[in-house]
Amino acid sequence: MKNNKLKLYGFNNLTKTLSFNMYDICYAVSDESRRQYIEYIDEQYNAERLTQILRNVSDIIGAHILNVASQDYDPQGASVTILISEEEVNDADVVCHLDKSHLTVHTYPESHPQKGIMTFRADIDVSTCGRISPLNALNYLLDSFDSDIVTLDYRVRGFTRDMNGKKLFIDHRINSIQNYIAPATRNRYDMIDVNVYQENIFHTKMVLHDFDLDNYLFNITKDDLTPRQQQQIRRQVHQEMLEIYNGRNMPSMR
Incomplete structure (x- = not known):
């Protein structure tokens, strides 16, 4: 919402994810x-760098960091979890924030068992x-990973109350x-929405619409x-992108 702040009764209990x-x-x-690619991705997106990205996210959204847990995995992949709060807190306040306010990232480098296709997922x-x-933090994260395909989900859960006790199930405008x-960024991607407005659930899928083979080698x-x-590699890469974007296996492209 803009500057016209809602007057609420007590704490704003809405959870936005x-x-x-x-x-x-x-x-x-x-x-x-393929082995070198996995090593490259593991180095580019190791736990240290991912932690810094999430710390930047915390600064952008104006949150306070309570705790950081990070882990690099063998043979590959990394995870980071950061607990955050809206205000600075003391020790007694931490528990109430554990299940509501957090930043997490997990990475999954993998390869096709028979072809040369490599896929990195965050x-x-x-x-x-x-x-x-x-x-x-939406645009910062999109820029940080500069991905070929992105699936976005945004949901507002719970409710809060105004001074008269009326329930508010969302506190900002979004369609x-x-x-x-x-x-x-919008100009670089083809996008479709699948939204459930009555439930405050919003879903967007994005795929790059320009294709330069050199960017995939x-x-x-x-x-x-x-x-x-x-031609063969271009077809295989297109196949992988289409299947991920559509969320299903598809007939082989000719």
């Missing part, structure tokens, strides 16, 4: 290149209670997550490939 599934697709031509949840909004995405360029190889 913004969830990201971000995907990067890559093609690695050999077993050695799952991020920004959950807040009270006045602070996870939507304020699409797209309204909060920067124009420069690891350790090589398309000039290193024959025209037939380029």
Whole structure:
């Protein structure tokens, strides 16, 4: 909401959660290149860097950090969880925030068992209670990962009360997550919405609409490939992107 703040009875009990599934697709031509890609992703998105990203998110949304837990995994992947609060708190206040206000990120690098397709997925949840909004960090997170495919979910749960006791099930205007995405980002993606307005549930899927094969090759360029190889790899990458975007396996592209 803008400057006209709602006068509430007690604490704002609304819980707002913004969830990201971000995907990067890559093609690695050999077993050695696939191994190097996994190592590269593991280094680029290790627990230390992910922790800094979530600390920046906390600053952007105006939250206070209560606790940070991070972990790098073997053979690959990382997770970070940060507990946050709307106001500075003392020890007695921490428990009430554990299930409402948190930032989490988990990474999942993986590869196709038979083809050279590599897929890196990052799952991020920004959950807040009270006045602070996870939507304020939306564009920062999109820019931080610069993904090929993004699935966004935003939900407002619970209710709070005004001074007369009337229940408020949402405290801001929204009809699409797209309204909060920067124009420069919107221009780079094709997007569709699946929203349930009555339940304050908003869902947006995004996929890059420009395709340059060089952006999907690891350790090589398309000039290193024959025209037939380029066509085959382009088809495989498109197939992977379409299946992730549509959320189902699809007939092989010809």
